[in-house]
Amino acid sequence: MKIIIHRGIDQIGGCITEIATDNAKILIDLGQNLPDGEGIVNDDFANFDAIEQITKGIDVIFYTHYHGDHLGLFHLVPDSISQNIGKVAKRVALCKHQRLAFIKDRKEQSEKEIAKIEAMQSFESQQILKVGDIKIIPYFVSHSAYDSFMFLIEANGKRILHTGDFRGHGYLSKGLLPTIEKLILKQGKIDFLITEGTMLSRLDERVRHENELKSEVIELMKEYKNVFVMCSSTDMERLATFHAANKEMKARPFVCDDFQKNVLEIFSDSAGKKSALFDFGEPYAFWKENDKLIQWMQDKGFCMLVRATDKFNDYIEFLLPLLEKDKTILIYSMWKEYVNPKSKHANKKYLDFIDNFPKLSKIHTSGHASADCLADVCNLVNPKKGIIPIHSENSADYKKLPIKEKLKDKIITETKTIDDMIIEIKRTTNRQQRTELKNKQY
Structure with a gap:
């Protein structure tokens, strides 16, 4: 049996993990590298030849969630390979790519992407899935993408837990440790833990x-x-935070565009049936000719979801002169480094967009597990043979977590064989990184 980390060691995003026996091979995620501050993605894997090589012999690809750094290369996968994603996650991904089809000169590409998503198989939490002699069971986790999953993989007498991205401080996070303890560990001990950092x-x-x-x-x-x-x-959980807060104000409309409204309808139709917190009711789709809505917004105030796009630049240019400046604010609720001009992660579109507003407040919390949460999961799972940290800028820092000393000795960041298991760690250097290294050398 073999675990291959094609990508994910010492970088955030672009995750690709292979688990193979002599009879079957699966991939967990096929993610694209994250974009730079200009929105440009540098990724040597983002082509048909590279994906054909990585997916050679693969039977099924399972996606932990719909973020691009886990799903982003799906459109390059040969049609002969089955791709699987959560039931609601599939609807969200489809909604997003249907919207992308409206971008100029992108229609043909979007049509191909939509066809790939429509062909994906979907699964639900705790559904038993089998690929040859590999058994896979997905378990729901809270993350900044709704319908995210960790996977329990069983084969050849070994048990592997792949957490995907998760967190312990969301509305839906209270089930994280009980799920591991009562549903996963009660079935038997875990040999290898593959987890984010x-x-x-x-x-x-x-x-x-x-x-x-x-x-x-x-x-x-x-x-x-x-x-x-x-x-x-x-x-969904962050959107629920703003929606719930706005309800406290009474009589104020919750405003967005038609794409966001479609996404909220998906959440209301799924999670909203289980909890009123995720029932977004009837949000109002904005357009400049909607005089009745605009008058309501001026009279009572509002909460309006916006994005750093040309469309919303146009909306903001139209709306701001109609509003009292001292009563108007933008709440920025994303990673702070995107709007830090001195950061290597600074996003020019974001910076330009927030400059439009008279007042700015930053209110955010991560969609990822804190150090304490990572330690809690590692200590609880207590894998027998190894911890393989991925989705982190420096995976060796896992040893700095407050985990048991014996677990620190089990952290795997280099290729090795343990008993009859081969753990292959691949480190990739993309084109941009190679250029930076070359410039430093000369």
């Missing part, structure tokens, strides 16, 4: 629960009548 570079950062954010947003909404919100369009 996004927050390893921010070990001292205190993460806040979504409930804390909601309280802070309510106070801002009491102070400011006109509230614009810039956050992920598909982070």
Whole structure:
């Protein structure tokens, strides 16, 4: 049996993990590298030849969630290979790519992507899936993408837990440790834990629960009548924070565009049937000719979801002159480094967009597990043979976590064989990184 980390060691995003026996091979995620501050993606794997090589002999690809750094190369996969994703995650991914089809000169590409997503198989939490002699069981986790999963993989007498991306401070996070303890470990011990480590570079950062954010947003909404919100369009739990806060204001419309409205309808139709917190009701889709809505917004105030796009630049240019400046604010609820001009992660579109607003407030918490949460999962799982950290800028920093000393000795960041298991760690250097290295040398 073999575990191959094609990509994910010492980088965030672009995750690709292979698990293989003599009779079957699966991939967990086929992610694209994250874009730079200009929105440009540098990825040597983003071509048919590279993906044909990586997927050679693969029977099925399972996706932990719909973020591009886990799903982004799906459109390059040969049609002969089955691709599988969560039932609701499939709907969200399809909605997103249907919207991308409206971008100029992208229609043909989007049509191909939509066809690939429509052909994907979907699964639900705790559904038993089999690929040859490999058994896969998905378990729901809270993340900034709804319908995210960790996978329990069993084959050849070995048990592997692949966590995907997860967190312990969302509305839906309370089931994380009980799921591991009562559903996964009761079936038997785990041999290898493959887990994310996004927050390893921010070990001292205190993460806040979504409930804390909601309280802070309510106070801002009491102070400011006109509230614009810039956050992920598909982070259901964050969207619920703003929607719930806006309901406290009474009579204020919750406004978005038609794409966001479609995403919210998907969430209401799924999670909203289980909890009123995720029932977004009837949000109002904005357009400049909707005089009745605009008058309501001027009279009572509003909460409006916005994005850093040309369309929303046009909306903002139209709306701001109609509003009282001292009662207007933008709440930025994404990673702070995107709007830090001195950061290597700075996003020019984001910076230009937030400059439009008279007042800015940053209210955010990570979609990823804190250092303490990572340690809790490692200590609870207590794998017999190894911990393989991925989705982190420096996976060796896992040893800095407050985990048991014996577990620190089991952290695997280089290729090795343990008993009859081969753990192959591949380190890839993309084109941009190679150029930077070459410039440093000369």
